[in-house]
Amino acid sequence: GAVVSQHPSWVICKSGTSVKIECRSLDFQATTMFWYRQFPKQSLMLMATSNEGSKATYEQGVEKDKFLINHASLTLSTLTVTSAHPEDSSFYICSAAIDASNQPQHFGDGTRLSIL
């Protein structure tokens, strides 16, 4: 089956640090990758849609300068949280879709980000 790997799975850092999270599709090429944010006991909120070779599409209310997304290849998308602050602490999850229909989406195991 399609596997999506996310790295790191857990990161703790000081306020003001920039953190990069990687999302890789291991056994397939992903035209589109999605980045979600999830607070404890809550649902997934879509942050942005990332298409290989083009600019990401951000959801309303998500700061594109704060959450930098790069989708340089068909197997890798990165999310960089710039100058992270405690309020950015959350669980970040990526998903990847194989074809243009974008379904089904295959989810990574998430990255727990804690900003001190």
Next chain:
Amino acid sequence: TQLLEQSPQFLSIQEGENLTVYCNSSSVFSSLQWYRQEPGEGPVLLVTVVTGGEVKKLKRLTFQFGDARKDSSLHITAAQPGDTGLYLCAGEGTSGSRLTFGEGTQLTVNP
């Protein structure tokens, strides 16, 4: 914007009981997916329903898609502690691409 209302938000039951989780919207979806998520992990797809009125069974789990493709339900028979987790419904819009997630149902099955 398409919204999915999921209920109940929290559910705590005893082992052996039955339960139903509902997912409702005023919008039509081309498909609806149900996921289960464990703490610290990504959601795992349980089922995708596509046709209005469709019913799918996965062992003790029964999924139904409403005739109008605006709502869905998940019924668990004889719940077990291993069923504990966050259940999420997600609808695919008729224009495709993005998924809209419901708020989730945190299920706890007590032994």
